[in-house]
Amino acid sequence: MSNVPLPPRTAAVIPAAGRGLRLGPGAPKALRTLSGTPMLVHAVRAMAASNAVSLVVVVGPPDDTVAVRGLLADLALPDRTEVVVVPGGENRQESVRLGLDALPDDISVVLVHDAARPLVPVDTVDAVIEAVRDGARAVVPALPLTDTVKEVDPREGAAKGEPEPVVATPERSRLRAVQTPQGFDRETLVRAHGTAPAEGEGATDCAGLVESLGEPVVVVPGHEEAFKVTRPLDLVLAEAVLARRRANDGF
Numbered sequence: 001m002s003n004v005p006l007p008p009r010t011a012a013v014i015p016a017a018g019r020g021l022r023l024g025p026g027a028p029k030a031l032r033t034l035s036g037t038p039m040l041v042h043a044v045r046a047m048a049a050s051n052a053v054s055l056v057v058v059v060g061p062p063d064d065t066v067a068v069r070g071l072l073a074d075l076a077l078p079d080r081t082e083v084v085v086v087p088g089g090e091n092r093q094e095s096v097r098l099g100l101d102a103l104p105d106d107i108s109v110v111l112v113h114d115a116a117r118p119l120v121p122v123d124t125v126d127a128v129i130e131a132v133r134d135g136a137r138a139v140v141p142a143l144p145l146t147d148t149v150k151e152v153d154p155r156e157g158a159a160k161g162e163p164e165p166v167v168a169t170p171e172r173s174r175l176r177a178v179q180t181p182q183g184f185d186r187e188t189l190v191r192a193h194g195t196a197p198a199e200g201e202g203a204t205d206c207a208g209l210v211e212s213l214g215e216p217v218v219v220v221p222g223h224e225e226a227f228k229v230t231r232p233l234d235l236v237l238a239e240a241v242l243a244r245r246r247a248n249d250g251f
């Protein structure tokens with residue numbers, strides 16, 4: 001048997017099992033449509049657009065796994081791209097862990113990408129992968145903030161139906177709004193999820209779990225179009241971005 005190491009293979013795990021409560025009543029968020037196409041399909045295409053990604057693991061709503069498999073089965077994707085669908089969990093962190101469990105042994109670089117960020121451009125995806133391949137163990141795309149941010153004590157305010165007292169104003173120039181895909185060396189990400197506390201007790205993203213290990217995380221430039229579709233107004237913005245892309249592509 002040859003001792004020549006296999007080239008690093010990259011997979012994208014797409015947590016897509018959320019309900020989309022902040023978007024309002026309707027189908028699970030990943031299955032709601034943008035320009036007639038489910039958000040999840042946009043997200044899968046965005047990952048498959050990178051030449052480096054050869055496997056996409058979709059972590060779907062548990063009650064809709066069969067429907068999601070059907071939806072993705074006929075999708076025209078590059079020949080290099082395999083798509084696997086597994087059922088998700090109670091929260092994002094659990095869904096990501098279930099996606100990691102589905103990875104074959106030869107995957108060494110893992111992207112984790114929200115289905116709720118369907119419009120991320122391929123250049124952003126590639127920049128994250130390149131930073132991991134260059135040696136970073138955890139990479140996040142992020143943008144500087146435009147709003148000033150206040151830290152408050154919610155227990156002293158809104159929970160009692162009163163205004164929330166401000167505790168601090170972090171220096172804005174040091175803050176970044178973090179997007180996905182987040183990229184990881186697989187061993188580091190699996191170790192981070194293996195030692196993670198339950199969601200809500202700390203990290204709201206995978207990179208935060210890596211930080212808890214004491215491992216370094218680096219930021220590369222994110223993109224305005226990688227915004228997270230969270231509230232109804234985000235749907236309006238997403239449709240506008242797609243309309244602009246169609247106009248620019250001339251169809």
Ligand SMILES: Nc1ccn([C@@H]2O[C@H](COP(=O)(O)OP(=O)(O)OP(=O)(O)O)[C@@H](O)[C@H]2O)c(=O)n1
Pocket residue numbers: 014015016017018019020021022023029030059088089090091092095096113114115116117228229230
């Ligand atoms: N149990 C869950 C919860 C969330 N997610 C995924 O994690 C990503 C980011 O989550 P978010 O935008 O908060 O989605 P929802 O949880 O669906 O939104 P909401 O909090 O408004 O219900 C989404 O792609 C979502 O599908 C998941 O895979 N499994």
Ligand SMILES: C[C@](O)(CO)[C@H](O)COP(=O)(O)O
Pocket residue numbers: 092114177178179180204205206228
């Ligand atoms: C992972 C994430 O998109 C980075 O900004 C974000 O933390 C997800 O948060 P959500 O509350 O699960 O949408």
